Amino acid sequence: MEITARSLWTLIHGMGFGALYLLACSGALVELYRFTSHTSGESASGKDRFLKFYLVAMAVLAWLAVLTGAFLVYPWYRAAIPPGTTTLSLFPQRLLMSSPSTMGWHSLGMEWKEHVAWFAPISITMVAFVFIKYGSDLKNHRQLRTSVLCFAVVSFVAAGIAGCLGAMINKYAPVQGGVTVHLYRSDGK
Amino acid sequence: MSTQNSSVSPVTPALTNGSGAAAILAAGIGSFTLAVLDIAGDKSTYVKSSLIFYKPTGPLSGVVIATVVVCLLTWILLELRWKKRTVALRRISTISLVLLATSLLLTFPPIVDLF
Numbered sequence: 225m226e227i228t229a230r231s232l233w234t235l236i237h238g239m240g241f242g243a244l245y246l247l248a249c250s251g252a253l254v255e256l257y258r259f260t261s262h263t264s265g266e267s268a269s270g271k272d273r274f275l276k277f278y279l280v281a282m283a284v285l286a287w288l289a290v291l292t293g294a295f296l297v298y299p300w301y302r303a304a305i306p307p308g309t310t311t312l313s314l315f316p317q318r319l320l321m322s323s324p325s326t327m328g329w330h331s332l333g334m335e336w337k338e339h340v341a342w343f344a345p346i347s348i349t350m351v352a353f354v355f356i357k358y359g360s361d362l363k364n365h366r367q368l369r370t371s372v373l374c375f376a377v378v379s380f381v382a383a384g385i386a387g388c389l390g391a392m393i394n395k396y397a398p399v400q401g402g403v404t405v406h407l408y409r410s411d412g413k
Numbered sequence: 414m415s416t417q418n419s420s421v422s423p424v425t426p427a428l429t430n431g432s433g434a435a436a437i438l439a440a441g442i443g444s445f446t447l448a449v450l451d452i453a454g455d456k457s458t459y460v461k462s463s464l465i466f467y468k469p470t471g472p473l474s475g476v477v478i479a480t481v482v483v484c485l486l487t488w489i490l491l492e493l494r495w496k497k498r499t500v501a502l503r504r505i506s507t508i509s510l511v512l513l514a515t516s517l518l519l520t521f522p523p524i525v526d527l528f
Contacts, residue, residue, distance in 0.1 A: 338473055340520050354432075
């Protein structure tokens with residue numbers, strides 16, 4: 225069982241950072257809503273601290289996902305074909321564009337994904353900053369709370385669009401190549 | 414931006430809303446910058462070549478680096494200006510959310526193709 229270095233980085237980008245961010249989003253939305261709309265006087269400093277850490281971790285995940293995507297995986301995806309190349313399997317963008325049935329995965333899918341994904345880290349960084357700054361006082365700023373929740377939802381939607389398109393694009397034209405990493409050697413049984 | 418007493422809760426907020434407003438507006442402006450640069454790069458070969466900051470990534474590198482720079486600078490400037498003030502948050506929130514929604518639409522390729 226083996227995997228190429230480029231496939232491994234694509235996996236880290238998509239499943240490691242992207243999918244983990246998406247999983248964290250639903251929890252963050254619920255906790256943000258609950259925490260900032262809770263009106264009883266009970267102490268919530270422990271929850272406050274946990275949610276601050278959680279949002280910072282989400283912002284880090286979101287930035288890692290877009291940075292590895294744009295500056296590591298995307299160059300392999302859009303690599304130019306050297307003269308004399310006969311197979312397109314190492315050039316995902318060209319492979320997708322070579323057939324009318326897959327062209328849309330690049331012209332619509334990747335063109336949208338490569339931009340929409342950036343709304344996730346921008347939005348969640350703002351959400352994390354506002355929550356760290358205001359904490360439980362956010363429940364006393366209704367308009368601020370509404371805006372923060374809207375940006376958190378947009379962050380989730382943007383990451384969802386990018387994640388779905390990325391998974392589908394990688395299904396039709398996987399990013400391959402580079403050093404082969406041996407994960408498991410079967411004894412043939 | 415005019416100032417106002419925008420408290421809507423019976424409890425008086427401990428902090429002014431200026432810092433939050435600065436972050437929200439910076440995120441909206443940053444998102445809109447990304448969408449505008451995407452369209453500009455798509456429609457002009459000069460802009461497209463100018464946006465190639467890192468050749469392997471192509472024009473996307475310039476779009477995202479410029480977006481992050483604009484977003485951070487806007488945020489820092491607004492934070493310095495508003496951090497101790499109570500600002501008209503309703504208007505700032507509306508502007509930011511409109512910018513964000515417009516940006517989402519403007520990155521959708523069939524809409525970009527309309528320009």
